[in-house]
Amino acid sequence: MTYCVGLLVNQGIVLLADTRTNAGVDNIATYRKMFIFETPGDRVVAIMAAGSLSITQTTIARLAEANVVEGANPETAILLAPTMMDVAAIIGNTLAKVRSEVEQKLAPVGQGAAASMIVAGQRRGGRMRMFLVYPEGNFIQATDDTPFLQIGEHKYGKPILDRVVRPETSLADAQKAALLSMDSTLRSNLSVGMPLDLAVIERDACRMVLTRRYEAGDPEFRGISESWANAIRESFSNILV
Amino acid sequence: MTYCVGLLVNQGIVLLADTRTNAGVDNIATYRKMFIFETPGDRVVAIMAAGSLSITQTTIARLAEANVVEGANPETAILLAPTMMDVAAIIGNTLAKVRSEVEQKLAPVGQGAAASMIVAGQRRGGRMRMFLVYPEGNFIQATDDTPFLQIGEHKYGKPILDRVVRPETSLADAQKAALLSMDSTLRSNLSVGMPLDLAVIERDACRMVLTRRYEAGDPEFRGISESWANAIRESFSNILV
Numbered sequence: 001m002t003y004c005v006g007l008l009v010n011q012g013i014v015l016l017a018d019t020r021t022n023a024g025v026d027n028i029a030t031y032r033k034m035f036i037f038e039t040p041g042d043r044v045v046a047i048m049a050a051g052s053l054s055i056t057q058t059t060i061a062r063l064a065e066a067n068v069v070e071g072a073n074p075e076t077a078i079l080l081a082p083t084m085m086d087v088a089a090i091i092g093n094t095l096a097k098v099r100s101e102v103e104q105k106l107a108p109v110g111q112g113a114a115a116s117m118i119v120a121g122q123r124r125g126g127r128m129r130m131f132l133v134y135p136e137g138n139f140i141q142a143t144d145d146t147p148f149l150q151i152g153e154h155k156y157g158k159p160i161l162d163r164v165v166r167p168e169t170s171l172a173d174a175q176k177a178a179l180l181s182m183d184s185t186l187r188s189n190l191s192v193g194m195p196l197d198l199a200v201i202e203r204d205a206c207r208m209v210l211t212r213r214y215e216a217g218d219p220e221f222r223g224i225s226e227s228w229a230n231a232i233r234e235s236f237s238n239i240l241v
Numbered sequence: 242m243t244y245c246v247g248l249l250v251n252q253g254i255v256l257l258a259d260t261r262t263n264a265g266v267d268n269i270a271t272y273r274k275m276f277i278f279e280t281p282g283d284r285v286v287a288i289m290a291a292g293s294l295s296i297t298q299t300t301i302a303r304l305a306e307a308n309v310v311e312g313a314n315p316e317t318a319i320l321l322a323p324t325m326m327d328v329a330a331i332i333g334n335t336l337a338k339v340r341s342e343v344e345q346k347l348a349p350v351g352q353g354a355a356a357s358m359i360v361a362g363q364r365r366g367g368r369m370r371m372f373l374v375y376p377e378g379n380f381i382q383a384t385d386d387t388p389f390l391q392i393g394e395h396k397y398g399k400p401i402l403d404r405v406v407r408p409e410t411s412l413a414d415a416q417k418a419a420l421l422s423m424d425s426t427l428r429s430n431l432s433v434g435m436p437l438d439l440a441v442i443e444r445d446a447c448r449m450v451l452t453r454r455y456e457a458g459d460p461e462f463r464g465i466s467e468s469w470a471n472a473i474r475e476s477f478s479n480i481l482v
Contacts, residue, residue: 153396155394155396155397155429155430156396156397156399156400158397158429159397159400159425159428159429160473160477162428162429163428163470163473163474163477164473164474164477172482173477173478175482176477176480176482177477179482180477180480184400187400187403187404188396188399188400188403189396220482224480224482227480227481228476228480229404231476231479231480232401232404232405232473232476233404233405234476235469235472235473235475235476236401236404236405236414236417236418236421237414238468238472239417239421239465239468239469239472240468241413241416241417241420241461241465
């Protein structure tokens with residue numbers, strides 16, 4: 001499985017993805033699930049992927065290719081598309097098409113495959129946007145009422161987001177919330193694992209201001225994790241029933 | 242859906258169940274999911290149920306009947322069975338049989354149905370036990386390594402249990418942990434709802450020492466919920482990233 005979370009707050013966007021993939025618990029590997037496309041200052045698009053790796057890798061490869069191919073055009077190139085909504089549509093169409101191809105290959109053995117994506121970013125002159133693209137290619141976007149989106153193993157890490165994330169949450173706090181949401185998921189579910197990929201986009205910068213990999217045993221992540229564990233235990237013992 | 246959680250600690254057993262059932266989000270009702278069988282001082286058995294109501298109600302009705310029918314015997318009556326392991330086996334067999342009957346009725350329309358149960362209690366002279374009975378009738382039991390069991394919407398409420406529940410956790414703290422685990426689930430998932438049923442069994446009492454229903458708006462539950470929300474928010478703002 002996978003856990004990816006994206007937060008869209010007034011100050012910017014925070015994205016966090018794990019890197020664990022598994023085909024059964026005895027076949028575990030590390031694959032990057034976060035992909036960044038940018039023309040710094042003009043446009044930044046980040047994609048996080050969950051689901052069948054054969055679908056997500058091919059989708060990302062085709063999206064990358066469409067930006068650089070001779071005759072690249074706004075209909076298929078996410079770095080050229082007129083709006084973020086168009087970017088989401090291109091990604092949705094590509095994802096659905098690749099899925100359909102993979103499912104045709106799997107049909108003889110009676111299996112299916114699917115993948116979903118979180119797409120976030122901003123183009124110059126437009127607003128920041130964040131979308132959840134479904135396996136069928138349709139998509140929804142984050143709003144002020146629901147300023148975060150999750151894909152993969154989303155349940156363990158949802159309570160903390162429900163409690164603390166609002167549009168007015170600072171970018172630093174959004175980063176903290178994403179890390180704590182991931183921390184809860186890592187502790188409770190073996191199919192989500194380190195290292196983690198973090199990306200931060202500031203509003204109107206139209207480029208990545210921070211990308212960071214947290215390797216297993218990263219002292220900063222471990223510090224946050226331990227502080228939170230202690231704070232939870234302390235809060236727990238202070239509650240009176 | 243449903244959320245039921247049972248904690249088996251050295252001092253006793255704490256059980257907590259919600260009461261929401263739904264057949265689609267437009268068909269929501271309240272049904273008790275916790276059932277208590279006891280011969281106070283001799284034996285206490287509590288059952289919590291998740292899954293298809295047509296299976297769980299019939300299963301509970303048959304288990305109740307088997308205790309009082311003429312010629313009630315230790316092979317089928319959970320109040321007479323020699324050990325708690327036998328109690329779990331009787332419940333598993335009954336559950337699997339009812340499920341099989343219901344599935345035969347559903348087969349023509351291509352549907353299935355299933356239910357699972359948490360069974361906890363003690364008989365005089367035996368140890369406290371807690372089991373998770375699967376839809377097929379097999380079961381596992383809680384151990385010192387894993388002193389809690391969950392059925393239904395278990396993911397939202399698992400992180401807090403992973404963090405604070407150990408065999409040496411006091412009965413009061415186990416009750417608090419169960420309520421906070423339920424609180425996180427209620428906040429994040431609409432298919433789990435108030436009122437809640439709580440039951441507490443002290444070690445070697447072989448009877449219920451406390452049963453309590455928390456209605457919607459219950460001031461005690463609301464107090465715990467609000468204190469916890471405040472504590473989480475305060476802890477969150479104290480963590481340095």
